[in-house]
Amino acid sequence: MITKQLAEEIVAQTTIRLNRNLNVMDTKGMILASGEAERIEKIHEGAARVAKTGETVAISEANLSDWQGVKPGINMPIHFQGNLVGVIGITGNPEELKEISTLVQLTTEMMVHQSLITSHIEWNRKRNELIFEELTSGKPLSAAVHERIFQIGLEGKMSFMTLLIELKKPPSSSQRIIEQLEAHFDSHTVIAGHSQLNEIFLLVAGAGTLNLEEELYSLLHFLQKTAPGRIGVGIPVDSIFDIRTSYLAARNALKFGKPGQQLIYFEDVELMALLKRNPQDKLEKFADRILNGLSDTLCQTLTEFLACNKNHADTSARLKIHRHTLTYRLKKIRELTGLDPTEFKDAVVIYLALALRNS
Template sequence: MLTKQLANQIVEQTMIRLNRNINVMDTNGMILASGELERVENIHEGAVHVAKTQKPLLITEKNAHKWHGSKPGINMPVYFQQHLIGIIGITGNPTALKDVATLLQLTTEMMIHQSLIVSKSEWKRKMKEMVFEEMISSKSFPPILYERLDRLGFHLHSPFVTILLELPSTQYHGTVQQLEDYFDNEDVMVGHYQLNELFILTAGFNSEEVHKKIEKLPAYLQKNLSVRLSVGKPVESIEDVQQSFQTAKLALQYGHPTNKITYFEEVEVLSLLKKSNSVEAKQFSNRVLHGLDEKYCTTLIEYFKSDQQLSVCAEVLTIHRHTLTYRLKKIHESTGYNPYSFQDALVLQLALWLMRE
């Protein structure tokens, strides 16, 4: 529990503040770290005594001969969750060091506690990433996965939904913790998936709850991050999480780059079309949209997004309704397809989908 690396950190940090030699020993009395490097890996008899009695030991010039490998100073037991895990010693006149030694003991225990808590948190996070990777890549769902999910405290309450976040790798720091804080203690699994992606796996949220959480998430992260989110299909079984993940990937792939959030349902038809990403599909798109510049294509995109509601679309485009009507008329004239007609609008929508890479 008390490693050499941690012992060296304690010695380094405390010596800077106290300007005294500090020794850190394990419960066998072995000096793990010291400001006096020649003493490292030697037995400190005073520390052995402290480990047995679990009481502080003051060593003076007069009694130092009783404790082989010791020098005048104070040696204090160090605890973690009421268990003795080591001994901390400070070299000098013990009478003058009583108050400092108590403070050193407290500081050391706080440093150890913080280090172990962080280590445990990192282990749990890595375990989540490993389990998620197994779930989305395994052809079968081995029993060991259920055991690992149970160890992580992840409850198997359906439905399960996979959410992916795309963000610059430079912005990874602290984002996982932010997401865990955002979902609080609810059933979620968060971690890194690949270079520029994070994953969130939720359990037990109904569709309405998932939407509410997700819709507020960009604003929550926007203070520091530029992110895109994609949401996969909900699945009823943990064994089908791979399907939810794959649909989240498709949503991220085919969602418009400017959209903060893309649900798979929004791009499902497009993803089916893209599976046959043929030369003929490209030719179809170019033929239908021939003669339309970016302004008119954008107009069509927003028109269809607005469910062909002229007033809504005009407001989004910040243009007058008459201007929108004029543009739609020009599109009809240029392409031969009438945006007001269901059949023609379907052709135009397909062409727009196939135009996007």
């Protein structure tokens, strides 16, 4: 059915171009919008006949008395996907309107098609966002969401993964971005939408069949050209009803990813996420106690040493220092902290302290 708002838009747009009065009626013949305001919400018998028969009705001065609530003109059916959704009427001499009536009918149907398709897409998007919101809320699912999950076949699919895309700024057309993201994964993406103002979620089904790393880097490349941001990658789960676990993992990936890191897997930040469950003041005290007395230079040396898997040659090359200088610094660190960075157990403690300080 044509809404009153759409009817008003059709009249406004078309009247300006034709310089003639137009009426848009619903499928019962009631005038929804008109260039003649006094006719709105009145029954147009000619439109009612069009709605009933699906045929164009021309009304002239000669047969005007046969109808009520009408003026001379041509009234034509408006179809959408083969169904009658309304009637468009042009006021005037039917003979003079023959040349433009078909064009007006075609233009109106194009406007209706665009509007209703857009409304359908928006409705689907809001429905998807509602489903995702309930799935990730941790609360019992409503009957409506249960039914929709069953209808679109999500219960029978295996392996789901959540991707959260954090955009640097709101895009000019977020709808278009979401459509492009869905197309990127083709049939693997089952639900997409907004989870926050500057954040888009993608629920990917069958992630196990994807070359995930390749797909993600391709997606990241696409984003840098259209809507720069970063991607938090959740962990795969085997059921749609466990998607909250994947979502929280993706959320933590964004939360604890390093500044400037654009593609963040939960596995890369899992340890930090676990640590951060402790009170912040205790974590700070731990980091300060372990790293107490170390200068920025020594902390940087430790960071690079651990990043190079405790390889002296690689660390010296990255820091652009002599190996003897590195050996001296590591010895100094042992003296100040009582911990030996070359020993596995001590290196773990130092690594955690550095990670907490830099988080």
